[in-house]
Amino acid sequence: MSPRTAPADVAPRRRVPRAERERQIVDAAVAVFGEHGYAGASMEDVADRVGVTKPVLYTHFGSKEGLLLATVARARAELLGVLAAAAETAGTPRDMLRDGALAFFAYLDPAAPAWQLLCTEAGIADDALEEIRTQQTDFIAGLLAAQVPDAPQARLTGWAQVIVGAAERLAVWRGQDETVTVEQATDYLMDVVWTGLAGLGEQA
Template sequence: MNAATPRRRRMSRAERERQMLEVAEAVFAERGFRAASMDEIAERCGVSKPMLYEYFGSKDGLLLACVARSQAELHEVTQKAIAGATTPRDILWRGMVAYLSFVDSHSRSFTMLVDEPLSSPPETAAAIEDIRRQQSGLISGVLATFAADAPPAVVEAYTEIIIGGAERLSLWRTRRPEVPVEEAARYITDFCWSGLRPYLDEAVTGDPVTGGGEERPAPR
């Protein structure tokens, strides 16, 4: 007597949604938003196209759901990364390593969204800006804590410098993947540190990133 074929476990709605988003992100990255089709995404997921529309409403809605998921994941990994830091320089470096590592794992979709904004629906630009504002809130909060005497304009300006610099550095690394994440994070940390240091109390200007006299890698 043959053993009964085990029944495949049915995915929960949350599991199915996660699968759809992962597949959709891959297809958008491979094809670009305009060329990506709901038919291909549904086929790769093993579901019907009507089910995709039931979950997300439209292809625009599916892309925006992908962006929203990335926003939540980025916020979580960044917060976890800076939680163990005790000085502003270490917080900045850890946050940059987390950000650059996250972009590495989503590099093709990140490039599509940031470098080709006109190919995506108009709402995507607002969603990307929400991610920037989310990260700005984390950064400005840290700066305000460790540089309490810095004028608000200084905190705002350096927050924008860090956000913009991190984004451009991430795009640069998609063309220079041989540059390690840690090295790229050190570039932006060093750059911002020279400007921020006058506003920081001497008691919090330790340098755990370089370990005091650690030799820095030569530029590539």
């Protein structure tokens, strides 16, 4: 009696590479956290979205908090990417600041999952969020250094801290008042920040 064989029309199940599976899980976590918030989301919600079991999530990320940190890390890279792209295409220092602010506020739109990750989970991912602030400060200080090469590093960092802090508070305000548009938030930032930065060449 010959051994039983699988039907010829049943394809073998493809093994998903680890990197691809982790990308799928983070995609699902971003969506689930964005819809329900971190506290309201469950690992089962994420697993169902991916089509895997909960143990698979724990194997890859260790815990629900570990998964949150992975989503924040991705947001950190994406945010730097949109700012860099905006700065690269800007023709003047003013355009660089304005285009960067537009990109920042568009990325942190209250309707987008990134808003939930970066603006409402501060109590859970404090260190990761502070790393994002540091990344943004360093990036902006680098842009300012190219425009004002003789300025002391401390002054460049201070200017960048002001910009990052103001942009973050405006983003939080947009989350509280949906009538404030990306363009309005950018205009308000420029009203205050560019007034001082416009004279950097003379101050340095």
